[in-house]
Amino acid sequence: MTKYVVGSMGYLRYLVDSLPEEASNIFDRAEAGLDVLYAPDVVVGETLYEVALGGEVAGVALQGNPNDVYRRTVTNGPIDVVALDEHAMAIYASLAEFYDST
Structure with missing residues (x-):
């Protein structure tokens, strides 16, 4: 894993289905x-916040409301929210390879 x-x-690009492959x-x-x-x-x-504003990402309008997006992507989705504390910063620092993928 x-x-x-x-x-x-x-x-944001995940929300509008416009991620690189x-x-x-x-x-x-x-x-x-x-x-x-x-x-x-x-x-x-x-x-x-961007969803609430109804902005645009990669030429596609963001749709939905923040509560629905949170439920779909965090509560029932693939994203785990982590508080920005010292331990989390150490994890993020060790996962830099992902930044090259987006």
Whole structure:
């Protein structure tokens, strides 16, 4: 099981189904329970804020409301929210390879 860190842009592009192929494969594996996606709490907050504003990502309008997005992607989805504490920062620092995938 491989662990990855999700940034705001990767999360937003996931919502509008416009991830690059390698990143899309990582999300698919996480949806299947084969890999783990960590998102810092601030990333989740930024993403939900963008959804609330109804912005646009990769030419696609963000749709839905923040509560539905949270349920779909965190509560019932592939993303695990991690608080930004010292331990979490050590994990994120060790997972830099994901940043090259998005």
